[in-house]
Amino acid sequence: MRHILSLLMENESGALSRVSGLFSARGFNIESLTVAPTEDPTVSRMTLVTSGSDEIVEQITKHLNKLVDVIKVVDLHESVHIERELMLIKISAEGDSREEIKRLVDIFRGRIIDVTDSSYIVEMTGDGDKLDAFIRTLDVKKILEVVRTGVSGIARGEKAIKA
Amino acid sequence: MSKTKEKIRGAEIFVRALKDEGVEYVFGYPGGAVLHIYDALFKQDDVTHILVRHEQGATHAADGYARSTGKPGVVLVTSGPGATNAVTGIATAHLDSIPLVVFTGQVATALIGNDAFQEVDAIGITRPCVKHNFLVKDVRDLAITIKKAFYIATTGRPGPVVVDIPKDVTADSCIYEYPKTVEMRSYRPVVKGHSGQIKKAVNVILGAKRPMLYTGGGVILGEASEELIELTRMLGYPITNTLMGLGAYPGTDRQFIGMLGMHGTYEANMAMHQCDVLVAIGARFDDRVTGDLEKFCPYATIIHIDVDPSSISKNVPVDIPIVGDVKHVLKDMNRYIKESDEKPDAGALADWWRQIQEWQGINCLRYDRKSTIIKPQYVIEKIYELTKGKAYITSDVGQHQMWAAQFYKFDQPRHWINSGGLGTMGFGLPAAMGVKLAHPDETVFCVSGEASLVMCIQELSTCKQYGLPIKIAILNNRYMGMVRQWQEFFYDRRYSHSYMEALPDFVKLAESFGHTGIRVEKTADVEGAIKQALAMDDKLVLLDFITDQTENVYPMVAAGKGHHEMHLSPERELA
Secondary structure, X not given: OEEEEEEEEEOOOOHHHHHHHHHHHOOOOOOEEEEEEOOOOOEEEEEEEEEOOHHHHHHHHHHHHHOOOEEEEEEHHHOOEEEEEEEEEEEEOOOOHXXXXXXXXXXXXXXXXXXXXXXEEEEEXXXXXXXXXXXXXXXXXXXXXXXEOOOEEEEOOOOOOOO | OEEEEEEEEHHHHHHHHHHHOOOOEEEEOOOHHHHHHHHHHHOOOOXXXXXXXXXXXXXXXXXXXXHXXXXXXXXXXXXXXXXXXXXXXXXXXXXXXXXXXXXXXXOOHHHOOOOOOOOOOHHHHHHHHOOEEEEOOOHHHHHHHHHHHHHHHHOOOOOEEEEEEEHHHHHOEEEEEEOOOXXXXXXXXXXXXXXXXXXXXXXXXXXXXXXXEEEOHHHHHOOOHHHHHHHHHHHOOOEEEOHHHOOOOOXXXXXXXXXXXXXXXXXXXXXXXXXOEEEEEOOOOOHHHHOOHHHOOXXXXXXXXXXXXXHOOOOOOOOEEEEOOHHHHHHHXXXXXXXXXXXXXXXXXXXXXXXXXHHHOOOOOOOOOOOOOEOHHHHHHHHHHHOOOOOEEEEOOOHHHHHHHHHOOOOOOOOEEOOOOOOOOOOHHHHHHHHHHHOOOOOEEEEEEHHHHHHHHHHHHHHHHHOOOOEEEEEXXXXXXXXXXXXXXXXXXXXXXXXXXXXXXXXHHHHHOOOEEEEEOOHHHHHHHXXXXXXXXXXXXXXXXXXXXXXXOOOEOOOOOOOOOOEOOOOOEOO
């Protein structure tokens, strides 16, 4: 099963490699991983999407907690949560398809943020499924580049994950 | 807090911090990146530096010091090859959770990443085999980083910590301040166990019909021997120790039924297989202990006490986990047992012990005592007798290690020093140096094989320099014995590269390093030779026992088999 783990960690050089090294050394899966500093510049927040049986995800959580740089690990799947991903996609847009692509972007509530005679760059946020669905509506041959950030997640409600 | 008024150089800060940390010995080897530190070491007498002959030896010596004392072992090596040579010893300590603080020199910060002379990414290379590591980029961070390194290495589940120090950091100056304690928001090891879980466990333990205590290195690392003995005696239950746990419970006690696992006793393994309640204490269900996981303790409710949450349910699903420091948890557990109205089921326990005695009757460690060719088991038995069971025994890896574990009955913790997790050949001799420095008045025996010993043989020179009168017993069967044993059993006796051709003359080898060597070729001479070695209490004596080449370690649970599926010997197969 897919799990989204939220980590708070010391914003130290090498902290990211400790996490990625742990996953490769122990054969755990990483689907996506994003990390950036928080409002406290000494703390980074990482969202890590992984998959595995409950036993494996429990081991992943325990091993992450064991890393000395990791302050806190929360499995967002244990509560109601919101997940978002940002995608930047460069699409070949010429002739008739220019209008069609613009309509699709509107339907998916994306934005066109760069235009040339022959291309658009579209910015779109949503959960992974929505971004996948948008990609599926396009002709594969028209897709020039896809850049996705991977999932960021946060639990609903006033409770916060703090260092 | 220790503090200076004046700015001092990083190299001096390093030495001051070690002194404030109470470090007795640093095991190391100089080189370009650590020359400022070596200069600072030269100017003081508080910390004694032991010059090894290879950085692997430094890590193993510090490791032996740590295992035998419970204090952290300290290592200092230079950058590049100094660091990479230390990696085997760091990984050895990591797998057995031994507290080490390893300082590696690094090229100057301005050169990092430039492929400078003797540069390696020591942080990157050691990351998977340390508890934590640090690169110190500013002299003002040096003292606090050293404090954190010792704190992390010695608390929670202990382990090695590497501190990588660029050369310019040791030349720069700042005010020295060394804090007494350190707090880290990201590192807070659990101490107390959850009382509800402990009470739940006590109920299950007292209700057991066929109980079994299975304890590991965690009891030794957690200094919980006394509490374990109290628990075991109070309950009257059988107890087995892992290879790493030997000595935590007295090996001569009647409730101790031997080591378990691949070369454990028949009675310990059978009791594991048949028990209905298994209490795992500071043990980690290693594959050499469990055998086939599908067949592991099929009838048991499993209780597991461990300081490391990630050890729990890693290999074997646990019914009642208790996360906490073993000593604290056992103290609480003992109290709850005393307070409980329930008592162990005496009738069921008597039946269980009758069953265990029947298994003991098989005498699984039997060997040919009449042989005129020296049997390796006999050598260990004689060392045991003649040292009255009180020696510190270090070992390398292979058959001799298993025989030492089976035949030397350890009554005290921290006396059996071996590389159980990583299985590092070459560990025994340098480890013995660390033990001997820590315990100069005790007998230290390194039980080794002719293959293992030569992997760190250069340390004989260190022993000479510091006058370390270690006794070395080589069980010399002219084979990498354990490799040969597996090739005999599983590869149709194709002894591929396991025969040690062109061996040195070990007697002359010992002599060339300034020590004494004695070759022993007949069973009748074994006792006399050991006595002779022990009598030379100011000399390192190397005993080269020419042993039976065909002897195998029994019992044996082959990889992928269950505890109840042991080989006893070629003549005595079990149904």
